[in-house]
Amino acid sequence: MTVGTIPLGRLAIGATGIVVGYSSDVGVRRFVEMGFVPGTRVKAMRTAPLGDPVEYAVMGSRVAIRRGDADLVIVREVD
Numbered sequence: 001m002t003v004g005t006i007p008l009g010r011l012a013i014g015a016t017g018i019v020v021g022y023s024s025d026v027g028v029r030r031f032v033e034m035g036f037v038p039g040t041r042v043k044a045m046r047t048a049p050l051g052d053p054v055e056y057a058v059m060g061s062r063v064a065i066r067r068g069d070a071d072l073v074i075v076r077e078v079d
Contacts, residue, residue, distance in 0.1 A: 006077060008036075009054070009070035011044045017075030018042070024072050035059035036073050 011017050019040045022028050035058040036042065045055040045062065053064040 004076055005074050007071035008042065008044075008056070008065075008073040008075050009067035011042075011075060011077065013044050013046060013054075015077055016041055016043045016079070017077045019073060020076050021074045022072055023074055027069070027072060031073055034063050034065075035061060041078070042073075042075060 005020055006017070007023065008017065008019075019036050019038050019042060021038055022031065040059060043057045045057050047054050048064070051067075053066045054070060055062055055064045056070075
């Protein structure tokens, strides 16, 4: 990870980030198919009652991902 980036799973609810890459080559195709493409804005919307999975808004859709999987996507937090 570079300075100023965080794993998607650490993005606070209500915060927005821009996808900058992935921490592993494992599962990248799945993330791309869901819309988590570098340069795309993603917003953490809400968590399930027990805190996992987390719902994200990306490319006009809502996607729920487990935090452990979301940690494979690297984002730069924006205002």
